[in-house]
Amino acid sequence: MKTIDITTILGTELKSRTSARDFATYLHNMKINEVCVDFSRVNSVTRSFMDEFYQLFLKAGKTMNASVNMKNMNQQAEAFLKSVEKTSDLPRPAVGGSDNARFVYLQTVQQLNEYLESIK
């Protein structure tokens, strides 16, 4: 199986969902169907990147995109991947209801000033 250092394609900071999609496009254009992705030179990764990566390459039942293994993931990448895996099948949150949320309706600038004063 071919091994690719992901930083040679995306750089050392994996910050955005777009980057994960760019990687999928790269593999598609290079006609790579099976690959081991080396994360050893990655400095930082966001949860959003790992979520997109997971959706594109790792989620059970995905039919498009290359088959991917990963190696040398740092603590941050491992933690985000685990988090993404755990939350992947949770139901979509309902609209409405939030931790002790308060809903404030202000109709005039005077009311706004009073509100801001009250939360100082």
Added chain:
Amino acid sequence: MIEQLNALFATMIGKANVGTKSPLVCTGIAVIHHKPDIIADQMPLSAFNVLLSENHEQCWMPVVGFPATSKNTDIRNAITSAIEDFVISESGIDTNLAQALRYITDEIIDNITEHADTAEGYVCAAWDGNTVTVCIADAGKTVYGSYVDGDFYQIYSDQMALQAAVSGLSTKNLPGAENRGYGISTSVDMIVKGMDSALIILSGRGLLFRDVRRNDFTELPEPIFMPGTLVCFSMPVHKLGFSLYNHIGG
């Protein structure tokens, strides 16, 4: 942060001409006028770093405009990393909190790229030895506008849109989008529960003010209107025991 909000609102209704170095006010004005202090992608990265370094020991980073389309990922990543490196180095923030600052900044900027449908975003920051304040904004679609485009008919105001966003409901109405929406919710959790600090989100006529005591979703009166979305958060420079891994969901 309340004083900064007051000053921004006063500016919006034409009552004040603010000259103070406030990240929230300066970023809000940049959004309204589409005019940052520095347009980072119109110069080599080395020149951008030199410009940033001119603010060495000023406890301040001017409003930086960064490219926000999906076509400029490499440039945006380089600019964002340079900004984060500068703020972290200058503020002296501890390593555990620096990690969170990068996480929150990157997630908010990725939200702009994914949802705001705009060419440019803005970042500004200030620090004082105890606290770092970062403000990130865009003049694109509001949060409510994103839900409208995603056919979320049950969301019908800026206020409701903010509540939905913070709850983790992604504006992308896609199959498998259940796992989206964690960027904002985990960032809020880090700032409020992890750091005992505060966050403001201002979008259209909606305002969220969140700290340990308050979770207020406010519908603002006319003529107050943010033509885009602005997120402003503060965090301590030191916080023993904080780990971002306790707040990333799952």
